[in-house]
Amino acid sequence: MNVDYQVLTFKNQIKPKDIGGLGVELDQRKGSGNYAKDRTQFNIEYVGLDNHPTLSSKVYETIYSNNIHFNKGDNTNILNGCIITSGPEFFRKLGLPMKDTGRVHVEGNHIGEPIFCPDIKTKEDIPEKVLEYFDESYRFMSNIVGKENVVYAGVHFDEDTPHMHFYFLPIVNQVKRKVFETDENGKRITKQIYTKDNTIKNVPVQKKDANGKNIYEIEYGKFLNSDEFWKQLGGKASFAKLQDQYNEFITSKGFELDRGQVGANKHHQDKAEHNIKVLNNEIDKLKQELELNKRINEVELNTNKEIKNINEEELLNPSRDIFKKYKDKDVEKLIDYSKEIKKANIASKNELEKKEIKIEKLENQIKQFKSGKTYQDKDKVITNQERIIDEQKGIIDSLNKEIKSLKDKIERLTNIIWTKLNDAYLAVAHLLGFKNVNKDNINHDLMDYKVRDINRKHEPRYNKSTKDKSDDYEL
Numbered sequence: 001m002n003v004d005y006q007v008l009t010f011k012n013q014i015k016p017k018d019i020g021g022l023g024v025e026l027d028q029r030k031g032s033g034n035y036a037k038d039r040t041q042f043n044i045e046y047v048g049l050d051n052h053p054t055l056s057s058k059v060y061e062t063i064y065s066n067n068i069h070f071n072k073g074d075n076t077n078i079l080n081g082c083i084i085t086s087g088p089e090f091f092r093k094l095g096l097p098m099k100d101t102g103r104v105h106v107e108g109n110h111i112g113e114p115i116f117c118p119d120i121k122t123k124e125d126i127p128e129k130v131l132e133y134f135d136e137s138y139r140f141m142s143n144i145v146g147k148e149n150v151v152y153a154g155v156h157f158d159e160d161t162p163h164m165h166f167y168f169l170p171i172v173n174q175v176k177r178k179v180f181e182t183d184e185n186g187k188r189i190t191k192q193i194y195t196k197d198n199t200i201k202n203v204p205v206q207k208k209d210a211n212g213k214n215i216y217e218i219e220y221g222k223f224l225n226s227d228e229f230w231k232q233l234g235g236k237a238s239f240a241k242l243q244d245q246y247n248e249f250i251t252s253k254g255f256e257l258d259r260g261q262v263g264a265n266k267h268h269q270d271k272a273e274h275n276i277k278v279l280n281n282e283i284d285k286l287k288q289e290l291e292l293n294k295r296i297n298e299v300e301l302n303t304n305k306e307i308k309n310i311n312e313e314e315l316l317n318p319s320r321d322i323f324k325k326y327k328d329k330d331v332e333k334l335i336d337y338s339k340e341i342k343k344a345n346i347a348s349k350n351e352l353e354k355k356e357i358k359i360e361k362l363e364n365q366i367k368q369f370k371s372g373k374t375y376q377d378k379d380k381v382i383t384n385q386e387r388i389i390d391e392q393k394g395i396i397d398s399l400n401k402e403i404k405s406l407k408d409k410i411e412r413l414t415n416i417i418w419t420k421l422n423d424a425y426l427a428v429a430h431l432l433g434f435k436n437v438n439k440d441n442i443n444h445d446l447m448d449y450k451v452r453d454i455n456r457k458h459e460p461r462y463n464k465s466t467k468d469k470s471d472d473y474e475l
Contacts, residue, residue, distance in 0.1 A: 004090035006257040007083070007163075008246055010239055012170070012226055014079035016056075022079075023055025026152055026165060030402065039120050039158040044131075046138050046153040059151055059169070063224065066148075068171060070224035077226035079151070080170045084137045085163035086257060088116040095127035096120075101160065117160045126157070134164050136253045140246055141166050144233075170229035171222055179215040181205040295357055425451075 014022065025031035027049055029040055052058035059079065063070060070076065092098050099119040105111050120126060134155045142150060145168040152167045181189040181204070190202040207215045234241045247259040422439055425447035429437045432450065 002089055003258045004086050004093070004256065005260050006243075006247055006250065007085045007087075008243055009083045010242075011081045011083075012230060013077050014081065014167075016074060016076065016078050019056045019059060019079060020054070022167075023049070026055065026154065029158065030399070033159050036117065036158045039118065042120050042123060042126060042157045044134070044155040044157075046155075047150045048152065048154065055152060062151060062169065066222060068169070068222045068224050076224075077170070078224065079167050080145075080226055080229070081165065081167035082141065083163050083165060084134075084141070085161055088161055090257065091118070091130060091162055094129040094133065096130050096162070097125060115160055118157050118162060120157060130162065132253075133250075133255055134162075136250060136255075137164055137246075138166070140249050141168075144242070144245075146171065169224055170226040172225050172228045172232060173222065174218050174220045175223045175225055175228055176216045177219050179207040179217050181207050428454075 021031070025033070029035045029037075029043075049055060049058050052061065062068075070078070088098050097119040098116040101115045101117050103115045105113050105115060118125075138153055141153075149169045149171050150166070151169060152165065155162060155164045183189055188204045190204050192200050193203055195201050209215055230238045243259060247257065250257055421444075422442060425442050425444060426437070426439055428447055428451060429442065
């Protein structure tokens with residue numbers, strides 16, 4: 001009996017720079033996947049982009065409108081997510097019609113085996129049991145991360161295997177903050193340290209208790225913090241725990257899926273096992289090559305030894321009397337000539353043995369190739385690869401056109417944003433009572449400072465010692 005495994009693959013390192021491409025793939029179905037446009041209409045969205053033009057705009061509006069504190073750096077893990085699915089046999093058992101794509105797996109554990117995809121012509125071709133499976137999976141993940149933090153969740157039927165994409169903001173309600181030493185004015189005390197490149201850097205001094213341990217405080221609110229999110233779910237064991245919880249949940253709903261090896265993410269487990277298998281094969285090949293190279297090396301050593309041991313006695317002793325009538329110089333020339341002849345013979349023998357060993361190496365490679373499944377399916381694979389190359393060329397042309405279109409849109413949006421920002425800054429300047437200010441002479445740096453200053457005044461940790469820069473305009 002074939003066992004169907006759950007596939008729950010987590011992604012917890014989605015940076016701000018990654019959101020744009022991810023959004024295009026999810027919303028416009030453009031990217032590196034095999035998208036069947038005739039099946040895109042059957043994709044399901046539990047949580048879509050709504051009225052937002054991009055995934056990025058939805059993410060940031062969700063953050064700001066819910067007063068979520070977050071680090072604005074490029075290395076912030078701003079989104080987390082997961083992909084939920086199983087193998088084609090699992091969906092076939094649920095009643096989903098599957099068809100052979102005519103393509104084969106060209107890597108992984110199923111190399112050479114046919115690739116299947118959903119055979120959907122109408123919505124009625126998607127069984128209720130398949131929809132129920134994804135409904136329950138969505139319910140499970142929403143309960144874990146909080147429904148209000150989900151920015152996208154959808155099921156794709158237009159690729160090879162049906163799967164759910166689920167992306168969310170990793171929000172926690174409390175974080176542990178370092179407490180720093182301050183002077184009588186409330187300003188942080190710093191100390192100088194040497195960095196790795198031998199430069200001096202000022203760093204704040206962390207406050208310590210009576211036992212010399214660092215002091216922390218708990219801050220409550222809404223914080224986007226991927227590390228803390230997973231730490232609160234169990235730290236290093238959090239992925240494994242979620243795998244266990246999901247398996248218990250989904251099997252309780254009547255779906256027979258095996259958890260897989262405990263303590264491992266099945267996707268990464270399969271990948272690791274495949275890598276180990278590949279490495280072991282490489283090791284075996286290297287061992288064979290090492291043995292053959294050792295034999296070649298022995299031939300070289302023996303050759304050098306034989307050449308080194310050539311001497312006059314060995315060359316001329318049997319017929320030395322013949323040379324008595326020749327002068328010593330002539331005899332030396334003959335000896336040297338004889339040595340060169342013997343060296344040439346030994347070198348020829350050496351080359352012959354090495355060539356025989358190389359032939360053996362090539363024969364071994366031919367045997368390995370002929371016994372492999374890749375060779376048996378070579379015609380099919382080559383045809384498939386040629387088709388993929390043609391498809392990729394078409395995709396590249398299409399992407400180049402899309403890039404040009406996106407550049408035009410970005411330029412238009414930049415102009416709109418700049419105009420709106422200018423209007424907003426001008427409105428703030430009027431509200432603050434600045435005179436002699438208009439849209440042509442607005443100081444963006446100053447107004448940016450004033451906006452942040454206003455925001456800080458409404459935050460509980462605002463430090464009033466900040467210098468006022470309003471002198472730039474007449475009140």
